Amino acid sequence: MENRLPTGYAEFLADLKERIRRARVKAALSVNRELILLYWEIGRMILERQRKEGWGSKVIDRLAQDLRREFPDLKGFSARNLKYMRAFAEAYPDKKFVQEVLAQITWYHNITLLEKVKDPTERIWYIQQTIEHGWSRNVLVHQIESGLYHRKGKAITNFDRTLPAPQSDLAQEMLKDPYVFDFLGLTEDIRERELEKQLIARIRDFLLELGVGFAFVGSQVHLEVGGEDFYLDLLFYHLKLRCYVVIELKTGEFKPEYAGKMNFYLSAVDDLLRHPDDRPSIGIILCKSKNKVIVEYALRDTTKPIGVSSYRLTRALPEEIKSSLPSVEELERELKK
Known part of the structure; x- marks a missing residue:
């Protein structure tokens, strides 16, 4: 398995380990800010390697194994979370924006926004509202699912x-x-x-x-x-x-x-x-x-x-669900059988 790893992987892994160690020291002073910046850095580095050297998803799986082996007490290095980090860095290429804005909300808020809001302008609006009003993740989910951006x-x-x-x-x-x-x-x-x-x-x-x-x-x-x-x-x-x-x-x-x-x-x-x-x-x-x-x-x-x-009084159904539901006429025909 070791021989099949891409060139530069060992150095890349060593660099990540060192960054994680440094971040853990700083985290005592500013846990969330350092965590968000660390995740963004990891995501950016993975993204760069994938773009320049064509690394595939299997390398991320192996990276997750090695990082968890090195840092068994940390829970944030699953393959799924590493992929979130990559998506996070891809969505927000500006480090200054990450430092000054996104570091004010939790990683779980950021994941929620990545998953549920695809339009960048709409996503930034929800970020600003979350910071301004101190929304919990559950409140943020509720506001997104109720379409607040489009109603306000x-x-x-x-x-x-x-x-x-x-x-x-x-x-x-x-x-x-x-x-x-x-x-x-x-x-x-x-x-x-x-x-x-x-x-x-x-x-x-x-x-x-x-x-x-x-x-x-x-x-x-x-x-x-x-x-x-x-x-x-x-x-x-x-x-x-x-x-x-x-x-x-x-x-x-x-x-x-x-x-x-x-x-x-x-x-x-x-x-x-x-x-x-x-x-x-x-x-x-x-x-x-x-x-x-x-x-x-x-x-x-x-x-x-x-x-x-x-x-x-009821939340509108998504079109894909609405189209799959039977009509009144179809229900009546079934009841008569």
Whole structure:
């Protein structure tokens, strides 16, 4: 076996061992940063040898055996992980970016991003969000699988006209479309009050889906206006925007009158609840579905900042799975047999 190894393998292995030893000493001071840089260096070196000398995957298998024999107390040198290192170095050729950005998140975060996000721009966005919000790996997986990158900032709003910059940009970025409430396990024919109750019962999951900065104030919040009683479905306070956020839930399609009602609610909240230091309250109308043109007309002349988003109770199936499922007609034929 030894004779069949490619030229330069022994020197290459010795060099890797020395790098690993040096990294272990530094790791006492900065474990994660040194680990990420070490893995990137190993991946880069493997990549270079494969490109220049045509090393195949079998050499990686042998390399894994030798490194684990030399460092039996370390778990990161399996053949699979060495291949991740190679993919990591290939995806991020800029060492400075690895040092300054990627070393701020764990190796498991980096592997997750490599496996689940193929578009480089989208991947960098998730990296930045993970660093900014301190997402755990499980939260990162949830955000990727729910398609957060493609949903964030997509709601139809009038913020550019009703809020000053930069609050209008921050508020727009706060909203998603659609919101995904698959954690509720509900059917599509649910009533508004039941949807509200279930969201409150799962408030931690609901806050995760809403995004960073939302603080729950209450449900069915009472307002008295002109001697009459009114109730807000859900009331939040956004810590970053420094304003109240009123959320109204609608289990059907958006209707123009919803915008007028929300405009009224926001006027009341600004008058009765808003502190002088708070910024203007924002309204979010969550509907099962919406017609983009109708929403834009409904919001055009409203004076209060309002956004309209749809929601889903189940996560959309991938196309390859969806195409393999039987149709209703096929199921009916099978049941009749």
